[in-house]
Amino acid sequence: MSKQLFLGDEAIAQGAIDGGLSGIYAYPGTPSTEIMEYVQGSKQAAERDIHRQWSSNEKTAMEAALGMSYAGKRSMVCFKHVGLNVAADSFVNAAVTGVNGGVVVVSADDPSMHSSQNEQDSRFYAKFAMIPILEPSNQQEAYDMMYTAFELSERVNTPVMLRITTRMAHSRAGVEPRPTKEQRVVSLPEDPRQFVLLPAIARRNYRKLLAMQDVMVDASERSPFNSYTDGPKRSMGIIATGIAHNYLMENFADGQCPYPVLKVSQYPLPRKLVERLYAECDSIMVLEEGAPVVEELIRGYMNNGKPVHGRLDGTLPRDGELNPNLVAAALGSPRAEGGPVPSVVKMRPPSLCQGCGHRDVYEALNKALEPYGTGRVFADIGCYTLGALPPFNAINSCVDMGASITMAKGAADAGLQPAVAVIGDSTFTHSGMTGLLDAVNEGASITVIISDNSTTGMTGGQQSSATGRIIDICKGIGVDPDHIKVITPLKKNLDENVRTIADELKHTGVSVIIPQRECIQTASRKAKAAAKTE
Amino acid sequence: MKNDIVLAGVGGQGILSIAAAIGHAAVSSNLNIKQAEVHGMSQRGGDVQSHLRVSDRPIASDLVPAGGADLIISVEPMEALRYLPMLAPSGWVVTSTTPFVNIPDYPPVEDVLAELRQLKRCVAIDADAIAKEAGSARASNIVMLGAASTFIDIPFERIEEGIRALFGRKGEQVVAMNLKALRAGRAHSEGQR
Known part of the structure; x- marks a missing residue:
C-alpha cells in the first residue's frame, strides 16, 4: 500500500x-x-x-x-x-x-x-x-x-x-x-461475573x-516502540518520551546523538532499560511532553541518587509544550532565534464570528443585567466562553462542562441575586441536565440561558445530542413551563429579548431562557451544500 | 533539500489550503513532509500558524525550530511580523499587504508596512488586487502561494498539480482560475531569490 x-x-x-x-x-x-x-x-x-x-x-x-x-x-x-x-x-x-x-x-x-x-x-x-x-x-x-x-x-x-x-x-x-x-464476533466473557x-x-x-x-x-x-541507542558521551543519559524524542533528535544532524538515549513510547517504564541507562551514565536528563511524570519516578522523593535534570530542577520550563529550542537550551547549546517581534504587532485573540447568535445573547444579557451590576454570570465550555473577552466582558466563570448551572445555584444558595448561567445546547446535554435537576429540586433562584445553536460549535460543528428537544428536556426535568422562554437572538429582537431576560431575572425560582438560532458556520455550510445539489 | 516554512494568517483566511497544496506537491515529488496545524479555538478569528517542513531526508520535529524558518508565508501583513523570531538569518518573508482588521487596536497599516520594508528579504504584494484581476478575490491565498513558490525547492509544475488536486472536485473553471492566481502571484516574486 x-x-x-x-x-x-x-x-x-x-x-x-x-x-x-x-x-x-x-x-x-x-x-x-x-x-x-x-x-x-x-x-x-x-x-x-x-x-x-x-x-x-x-x-x-x-x-x-x-x-x-x-x-x-x-x-x-x-x-x-x-x-x-x-x-x-x-x-x-x-x-x-x-x-x-x-x-x-x-x-x-x-x-x-x-x-x-x-x-x-x-x-x-x-x-x-x-x-x-x-x-x-x-x-x-x-x-x-x-x-x-x-x-x-x-x-x-x-x-x-x-x-x-x-x-x-x-x-x-x-x-x-x-x-x-x-x-x-460477539462472544460473551468466559467468566459471567x-x-x-x-x-x-x-x-x-x-x-x-x-x-x-x-x-x-x-x-x-x-516493545518495538521503546528503544535504547548507545552513545559515546556517558556524562549524561537521556530519557525522551513520545514526541519529545523528535525535539531531541532535531538538534543532531542526521540523528546522531552523542549521549545514550532511551526512547520511551510504551509504559509502564521498561525497567531493565532504565536501569541500564542509570548504571551507565553519570546523570539523567528527562525530556517529556506534559508533566514531569517520568522525571518524578526517576528522581524519587528524596532525590538522593544521580543528578536528574528536566522540568523539576529548572533545566526545562515546568509548564507548556516543549520544542526544539527549549530542548537545545537544556542540552547546553541554545539555538539563535530570529529577530524580535516589532512593537507594532498587537494581540489577536479569537472572537465570536460576526453574525453569531451568541453575540446577540450577550448583548441582550448585558443590557438586562445593567441594574444589578456585573459579576453574576457563570458560563461554560464552548464558543460562548469567548463572551469573556471584549467587547462583551460578559462572563465571570468557565471551569468545566456543566459547571455554569451548578455554580450559579451555589452562588444563589449563598445569596447572590440574580445569578445567571450561560450554557450551550451540547454542553447542557453533556453535563448540564443533572445540575438543572438539582436546581429544580430545591427551587433555586437562577436564570439559566441555554444558548442553542443546534450544534457543537467550537470543535467545528458536530451533531449536538438533543437538537430540537431542549425545551422538552427542561420540562421533563421539572422546570415550570411558564418560566421556559424561547427567544430568537437577532439584532432586530434586541429590545424584546432584553425584556424577556429582565423579567426572568426577577423570578424567584428556576427560569430557563432558550435563545435558538443555528450556528452561522453550520448554516452557511448547509446553504453551500444545498446550492451545489440544485 | 530542506524547506522549513511558517504559514501565518487569521483563522478562516485559508492558510491550510496553501499548506495542503505544498504538501501534495511534496508528496508527489517523493519528499518527506511534516505539517503542524492549528485547530480549535484560534480558528475563531484569532492568529493562526502552520509549520510545514519539506525535506529529502527524514524530518524529526513537527515544529520548525525558532530561528530556523527558511520562509514565512503570510496572508496578512501584521501576522507576518508576529513570526519574525521564527525566521532564519537567510530566510524570506512573503506576505500580503492587505490588513485583516478584526481587533480595535489594529495599528496604522502604514506602520506595519514600514516594518516590512525594513526586512532585507521580503516580498510584500497586494494579493487581493492580484487575485481580483485573476478572477476571484477569494483566491488571494493562492496568489500568496504563487509568490512564495519562488522560494520553495519543489518544481513549480508539482505545485500546479497540487492546485489541481486541491480544487479538482470544484470543477475545471475553479481550477483554471486558481492556476491563474498562482501564476500571477509567482510573476511578482520571480527573479528575486
Missing part, C-alpha cells in the same frame, strides 16, 4: 479500522475530534458497519465502549484530556473489570493550553488505573500502535491508553497502512490486575 498523508488523529483512526475496530465512541474536544470525524467519513468504516456516532459525553462513551468489549468486540474511546475527568469513574473501574474484546482509550492532552482550561497529563490517570500507555512519537508510530493496541489490551486484560498531545494530533506526515484485520464489581469479585479482579503489572513491564521491555 502507498503512503498517505495523515494527521496524527487520522493515522490513529485508520490504524484502529485496520486493527479490527468494531465501534468508536467519543465526545468532541480539541485536539481529539478528528479521530471520530475520520471514521465517520471513512467508506471502509461504513462498509464494515463500524459504530461511529458521537456520545452525549465522555462517560457514556467510555461505558458503551466497555459494553462492546463485554460482547467480545474491539472498541475505542476518544476525548480530550479533560474528557478523561468525566470518564474517570468508568475508566478506572474498567481496569478492574478487565476486558473481553480489546479497548483503547485515546486521551489527547493539550500542553500550553491551546484550546483548553488546563494542561493535565493523562499519563497520571493510566498510572493510577495501572494500565499500559502508548505514546507515539510520529504519525506512522501512531498508526502502528493503534493497529496492535487491541491485542495488547486483550493480552494484559485491561484497557490500553493511547496518549497523544496537540502536536501529534494535528500534525500531518506520510503513513504506510497495513492490511485490514477481521473484526471479532468478570464485570460484576461486587466487593468479593472486585478484590479478586484487583489482585489479578496487580499480578498483571509484571507482564505489562515485560511487554514494555520487549
